[in-house]
Amino acid sequence: MRQVFHQSLEDVQSRLVEIADLIAVAIDKATRAFATSDVALAEEVIADDAHIDERALELDEIAIEILARQQPVARDLRIVVTALRVSASLERMGDMAEHIAQLARYRFPERAIPKGLKSTFVSMGERDVEIARTLSELLRTQDLRLADQIRNADDAVDELHARVFEKVLSENWRGEATATVDATLASRYHERFADHAVSVAKKVVYLATGDWAADTDAIDIAITKDQA
Amino acid sequence: MRQVFHQSLEDVQSRLVEIADLIAVAIDKATRAFATSDVALAEEVIADDAHIDERALELDEIAIEILARQQPVARDLRIVVTALRVSASLERMGDMAEHIAQLARYRFPERAIPKGLKSTFVSMGERDVEIARTLSELLRTQDLRLADQIRNADDAVDELHARVFEKVLSENWRGEATATVDATLASRYHERFADHAVSVAKKVVYLATGDWAADTDAIDIAITKDQA
Numbered sequence: 001m002r003q004v005f006h007q008s009l010e011d012v013q014s015r016l017v018e019i020a021d022l023i024a025v026a027i028d029k030a031t032r033a034f035a036t037s038d039v040a041l042a043e044e045v046i047a048d049d050a051h052i053d054e055r056a057l058e059l060d061e062i063a064i065e066i067l068a069r070q071q072p073v074a075r076d077l078r079i080v081v082t083a084l085r086v087s088a089s090l091e092r093m094g095d096m097a098e099h100i101a102q103l104a105r106y107r108f109p110e111r112a113i114p115k116g117l118k119s120t121f122v123s124m125g126e127r128d129v130e131i132a133r134t135l136s137e138l139l140r141t142q143d144l145r146l147a148d149q150i151r152n153a154d155d156a157v158d159e160l161h162a163r164v165f166e167k168v169l170s171e172n173w174r175g176e177a178t179a180t181v182d183a184t185l186a187s188r189y190h191e192r193f194a195d196h197a198v199s200v201a202k203k204v205v206y207l208a209t210g211d212w213a214a215d216t217d218a219i220d221i222a223i224t225k226d227q228a
Numbered sequence: 229m230r231q232v233f234h235q236s237l238e239d240v241q242s243r244l245v246e247i248a249d250l251i252a253v254a255i256d257k258a259t260r261a262f263a264t265s266d267v268a269l270a271e272e273v274i275a276d277d278a279h280i281d282e283r284a285l286e287l288d289e290i291a292i293e294i295l296a297r298q299q300p301v302a303r304d305l306r307i308v309v310t311a312l313r314v315s316a317s318l319e320r321m322g323d324m325a326e327h328i329a330q331l332a333r334y335r336f337p338e339r340a341i342p343k344g345l346k347s348t349f350v351s352m353g354e355r356d357v358e359i360a361r362t363l364s365e366l367l368r369t370q371d372l373r374l375a376d377q378i379r380n381a382d383d384a385v386d387e388l389h390a391r392v393f394e395k396v397l398s399e400n401w402r403g404e405a406t407a408t409v410d411a412t413l414a415s416r417y418h419e420r421f422a423d424h425a426v427s428v429a430k431k432v433v434y435l436a437t438g439d440w441a442a443d444t445d446a447i448d449i450a451i452t453k454d455q456a
Contacts, residue, residue, distance in 0.1 A: 064309055071299040081292055084309065088316065168405050177401050180408040181393065185416070 005070045012066070012083045013139070015059045019090045020136035022052050026097035027132045027193060031125025034100050034186065035118070039108040045101035052094040056087045063087070082203050086139075089196045089203075093132070096193040103186055112186070114179035117167060124160045124190040127153050131197045138204055147201040157194040161187050233298045240294070240311045241367070243287045247318045248364035250280050254325035255360045255421060259353025262328050262414065263346070267336040273329035280322040284315045291315070310431050314367075317424045317431075321360070324421040331414055340414070342407035345395060352388045352418040355381050359425045366432055375429040385422040389415050 026045050033041035063080050066072065072080055104112040113121050131153045138146040164187040167173060168180055175183070254273050261269035291311050294300065300308055332340040341349050359381045366374040392415040395401060396408055403411070 064305065067295060067309070068301050068305050071301075073296050073299075077292065077296050081295070081312065084312065085316070088313070165409065168409060173405050175405070177396050177403070177408045180405050181396060181412045184409050184412040188413070188416070 005066075005072070005076075008062070008066050008070065009076065009079060012059065012063060012080065015055070015062070016083060016086055016090070017136055017140045019052060019055050019059065019087070020132065020139050022048070022055065023090055023093050023097065024129065024132035024136055026052065026094055027100075027125075028129045030097040030100040030104075031122075031128060031190075033104040034112050035122050035125060037104060037108055037111050039105055042101040042104040042108075046098055046105070049094050049098040053091060056091040056094075059087045060084060078207055082207050086200050086203055089200045093193055093196045096189045096196070099189045100186060103182060103189075107182065112182065114175045114183045116173075116175070117164060117183055120160055120163055120167070121186060121190070124157055124164075124187070127157045127160070128190055128193050131157070131194050135197045135200060138201060142204065142208060144205055144208055147205045150197055150201045154194040154198045157191055161191040233294075233300070233304070236290070236294050236298065237304065237307060240287065240291060240308065243283070243290070244311060244314055244318070245364055245368045247280060247283050247287065247315070248360065248367050250276070250283065251318055251321050251325065252357065252360035252364055254280065254322055255328075255353075256357045258325040258328040258332075259350075259356060259418075261332040262340050263350050263353060265332060265336055265339050267333055270329040270332040270336075274326055274333070277322050277326040281319060284319040284322075287315045288312060306435055310435050314428050314431055317428045321421055321424045324417045324424070327417045328414060331410060331417075335410065340410065342403050342411045344401075344403070345392060345411055348388055348391055348395070349414065349418070352385055352392075352415070355385045355388070356418055356421050359385070359422050363425045363428060366429060370432065370436060372433055372436055375433045378425055378429045382422040382426045385419055389419040 026048060029041050030045045032038065033045060063083050066080050067077075070076075106112075131150055134146050134149050134153070137143070138150065164183055168175065168183050173180075254276060257269050258273045260266065261273060291308050294308050295305075298304075334340075359378055362374050362377050362381070365371070366378065392411055396403065396411050401408075
């Protein structure tokens with residue numbers, strides 16, 4: 001019975017890693033589609049999101065099955081509950097990738113990235129991809145130093161996010177309303193993507209260190225405080 | 229023991245209702261602060277959000293305590309897991325109210341609502357308040373007809389959200405970039421608020437009808453598809 005249980009927990013973990021891998025692929029494709037106005041690539045991301053949702057749903061069902069059949073306690077219980085929450089955050093990260101791809105598709109054949117913001121958005125996209133890959137690695141290895149890397153990359157994304165608004169709200173901004181709307185939404189999606197990753201990383205850290213109660217989403221709120 | 233367990237589940241339910249009530253107050257204040265540029269009211273909402281987060285965290289701890297001590301199965305297990313998810317959605321609704329209040333504060337003493345969009349945003353705000361109150365009632369009474377009301381009100385919010393973008397992207401839009409950014413973010417916050425409520429309502433319905441597995445967030449994604 002113990003043996004079966006540990007297999008189940010390992011199954012949960014490997015499924016989380018698998019979903020994180022799918023998300024790393026999705027954000028890589030989405031940000032490239034957005035940067036290069038590649039509508040075919042954007043369509044791929046949009047189609048693939050349903051698959052990510054299914055995988056997350058399957059994971060949730062397995063976690064609930066474990067709760068029902070194995071009735072884990074203490075640390076094992078925390079692992080399963082955390083898996084449910086991580087799964088929800090990963091699913092939202094997939095949504096953000098999809099939203100970025102949708103922006104690329106909506107504007108096609110026009111450029112999705114407003115003039116003057118290309119390098120900023122390319123940097124943001126690269127950071128998001130790096131974050132997604134690091135998150136997958138963190139889930140796989142439980143190497144907590146990776147959580148710091150994610151936090152640092154998120155700080156960089158926050159700075160780029162602020163830079164988008166600086167540009168858009170500066171005297172020199174010549175973009176039309178469409179460009180302003182696109183920049184606003186795209187920047188928010190990139191930034192939320194990174195926020196969700198930080199939230200997952202915190203859950204992994206708290207699970208490892210036992211300081212679970214400190215993992216309030218208040219931390220996420222602090223991070224997003226200056227987003228508007 | 230059974231007696232104690234049912235008291236715990238009731239405690240979970242009454243706490244969910246309590247948080248939903250706090251959120252109804254928050255969104256009422258936030259949308260009024262936004263409409264009237266009332267910075268004091270905005271500050272209240274921002275300060276109160278930490279309290280909502282605390283209440284949600286307490287509820288999560290109680291739910292996990294129930295899982296650990298009472299090891300519920302079947303429907304009781306679903307109730308507890310659903311409570312954890314509902315708590316996360318309510319917490320995000322509180323964040324959206326806070327974000328709306330922040331927009332009011334940032335622009336003060338300027339008007340937060342861009343010119344030409346006042347009536348649209350007032351309507352959106354009223355719908356969000358209605359949705360929050362109905363959600364609280366749904367959690368209290370489990371009267372599933374209220375879920376339909378929430379869904380209908382969310383459709384109305386989606387239409388208003390689309391109308392904001394129509395205006396902002398029309399030839400006649402004379403707003404500066406600040407106004408365009410504010411309209412984009414504010415509209416998205418109002419719309420996400422309603423989405424989270426629909427997501428909670430679905431969880432309550434599926435819990436009541438037993439069709440739990442169908443409660444995939446894919447439904448939320450479909451709803452938000454056209455948001456950008």
